[in-house]
Amino acid sequence: MFLAQLLFLLEPYVLGKMIDGLLIKEYFWMICFIGIAVFENIFIYKRMVFDTKIYTKIYNDIVLKYLVRNKDVDASTKIARADMSNNIINFLENDMHYYIYAAISIIGTLLFIFIGNPLTGFVVISSIVPIAMIVYFLYKKIEQSTIVRHSQYEQQASILTEGDDSKIDTFFKRRRKVLIYGSTLQGKNWTSLHITKMIFLVLAIVVFTHTSINLSQGQAVSMYAYINQFLISLMSIPIGVETFTRMKDVIKRIKE
Numbered sequence: 001m002f003l004a005q006l007l008f009l010l011e012p013y014v015l016g017k018m019i020d021g022l023l024i025k026e027y028f029w030m031i032c033f034i035g036i037a038v039f040e041n042i043f044i045y046k047r048m049v050f051d052t053k054i055y056t057k058i059y060n061d062i063v064l065k066y067l068v069r070n071k072d073v074d075a076s077t078k079i080a081r082a083d084m085s086n087n088i089i090n091f092l093e094n095d096m097h098y099y100i101y102a103a104i105s106i107i108g109t110l111l112f113i114f115i116g117n118p119l120t121g122f123v124v125i126s127s128i129v130p131i132a133m134i135v136y137f138l139y140k141k142i143e144q145s146t147i148v149r150h151s152q153y154e155q156q157a158s159i160l161t162e163g164d165d166s167k168i169d170t171f172f173k174r175r176r177k178v179l180i181y182g183s184t185l186q187g188k189n190w191t192s193l194h195i196t197k198m199i200f201l202v203l204a205i206v207v208f209t210h211t212s213i214n215l216s217q218g219q220a221v222s223m224y225a226y227i228n229q230f231l232i233s234l235m236s237i238p239i240g241v242e243t244f245t246r247m248k249d250v251i252k253r254i255k256e
Contacts, residue, residue: 004043005101007036009108012229016222023217047097055093062088066254076157084150087250095243102236109230116223120208124230127200134192135238138185143245145182150249152178189238197231 014036018029063082070078114121152175159171204227209215 001043001047001097001100002104004040004047005104006108007040007043008101009105009112010036011040012222012225013112015225016216016218016220018218019221020216020218051093055089058092059085059089062254074158076159076161077154079157080150080154081250081253084153084250085254087246091243091247095240099236099240102233102240105229105233109226109233112226113223113230116219116226117208117212119211120204120223120227123204123207124200124227127196127231127234130196131193131234131237134189134196135241138189138192138238139241139245142182142185142189142242143249145178145185146242146246147249149178149182150253154253189242193235193238197235201227201231 011033014029014033018033021027021029062085066081066085067078073081110121110124113124152171156171159167162168205224208223208227209220212219
């Protein structure tokens with residue numbers, strides 16, 4: 001995973017060199033670019049195959065230990081918590097890798113940006129402030145929404161098996177409201193982050209193009225790719241906060 005991400009960080013630099021080379025009919029950097037793409041995909045493939053063997057075993061261990069420790073818990077809660085345990089596995093298998101990739105990408109892309117143009121580097125770093133503010137204002141609401149959604153999910157099997165049409169109707173109406181509320185928060189979060197990203201992307205490109213001397217097409221493409229990747233990776237912070245909130249609640253329930 002680490003090797004794949006390092007190769008991924010080299011892609012924009014090599015892409016820029018390839019473009020400049022192709023303009024004068026030189027193909028060395030094109031071969032390098034293709035080689036990087038091939039090795040990167042090989043490393044990612046090997047990691048994905050290995051992960052499945054590991055995390056399916058972890059999931060089975062978590063669920064079996066929970067069921068043994070909580071034999072007296074009602075069936076509806078058992079089913080829901082066993083299912084919610086998948087959140088832990090998804091976090092380890094997918095989210096954890098995403099955050100490691102993001103951390104490496106933030107450091108790596110920032111290094112390339114500062115090497116290319118220090119002033120542009122300071123511009124993209126300043127985007128941390130509005131993103132941190134978005135996290136601060138939306139975190140508590142997202143946490144409350146997650147807790148309510150999980151609590152309701154634990155009641156689902158019991159209500160459905162009772163066969164009371166009135167309770168079932170009320171349950172799904174309440175569930176709809178919870179999902180709409182969560183979706184609204186997600187919409188606000190997504191919109192705020194992407195507006196912030198676009199503002200700083202445009203601002204950084206303007207600064208870079210106005211302060212660089214003898215700028216080639218390849219350098220422009222390379223810098224755009226690094227700025228864009230840095231901002232995308234930075235947006236993993238709010239996503240990480242949301243994932244952490246969900247994971248914290250699931251682990252708390254399983255440990256009860």
